[in-house]
Amino acid sequence: MKIFKSHFWYNKNQRNGIFLLGIIIIILQILIYADVFSEDKPIDNNQSELFAFQKQIDSLKLVEIENRKPKIYPFNPNYISDFKGEQLGMSLEEIDRLLAFRKMNKFVNSKKEFQNVTKVSDSLLNKISPYFKFPDWVVKQNQAKNSSSQYSDKTFYKKKEIKISTTDINKATAEDFKAINGIGPAFSERIIKYRSKLQGFTFINQLYEVWGLEKEVADKVLAVFKIQQKPIIKKININTVEFKELLKNPYIDYELCKKIFNYRDEVAELQNISELKNIKDFPLDKYDRIVLYLLAE
Template structure:
């Protein structure tokens, strides 16, 4: 009996604690059993607020998908790189064909030529060709060709062919150059502009340096025109010319100009223009053109 009494005998403060604990447990159980923790209101999934929320989510998702898509901007297909070609969906073989073609210093001037060179499929061509951007003179020439083809059933007025006034390439006018098949207004002006830069053609082969002029067309020009008189070129003293003046030489770029000045500083003074050949990596194939504008005094 003493054993049980020792377990159930408490002092006054302990009995009060047990009493309050029992009351707290009863209150807590009553709240759990009889309390209403759930609202009777149910969310209507078809309500305008819910639908509007879903539309916003769908709109944001669509924007994200659109941002992840490859954006293609107008570009010149002649300058497609490996990375650009892969982005456009071209195979490695197709890209290699294009790069090999460009190494021959030829240019693609239409989407038809692009497919002939690269051999891309019709579907890929139709996908990327709307973004092709050729030089303005190429676009005008292609449009003129298309217009002439569409107007074959109509009477087309042909301008009289210009009359040739000289066969000296250094005296020929734009109208003279346009007498050659394949030379239009753009190319005739380009030839004259390059001739001015050179201070006149000293060699017939310099015509091949005109940008974009195909070899076959250049040969037609040279079959009619020749260098009747050598131009009088203003030469610069290689020992006193400034860096900026030397860069005006159409055959000297920045790196070569720097090497010439370094060599000039090394030897103090060039006794002859031919000493330029001693410069390391000097472009000997351009020597006869470079010296047209230089003299050693």
């Protein structure tokens, strides 16, 4: 008992101090309780300023959302890749149709032709066609077509008839090609230049490979000009040809040239030119054209 008594026994001054401390604690508790449960004082807010501030925040949110959207910049639809086509909303089938068309070394020169090739819907075409960017000469050609369609056949200026010197497409001159409606100086020279690059047309449909030449115009050319005598093409030996020389083949690009040389290194020597078909990812659709310029000796 003495032990407990020593801990709980206080003198008068100590008891007074404890009593005073208790009173102070009670007063503080009352003040805290009264402050917590007191009603909030009304805040004088300027509603017009708050509304304007909220409107500014909303506009900034809209700007940020717009900035996060993927941007579409002007582009040439002839060079749409798988990734780009998917971004634009094209299906895989539509992209494949365009890529197959381009593999034939053909180009679309208007949004209508793009739709004819890819079979995209009108809604998607209207959405992406404003971003189509064609070369200047294509734009001018389309403008000329549109302006000419506004006139009737009676008022349209008829092209002066030109007598052709031959119907052999490999011997025809630039002037001969100008006799075809739709072929002017630029396209006639382009046909001649491409014919020289090929060393002459061996297949009649090689004319469709001329850059920018529309199928309808090419059909008009082929209705008059034919291959009456196939050209004699100078062939090069695939086993001894140098890289730069092989690259001059109009149907061989840099990547295919590398694959051919890698294959030649593997087999040491090609016994037959048909071995090119063994190369991985070799463009079989171009085989007949590629081997026009090659032989294996």
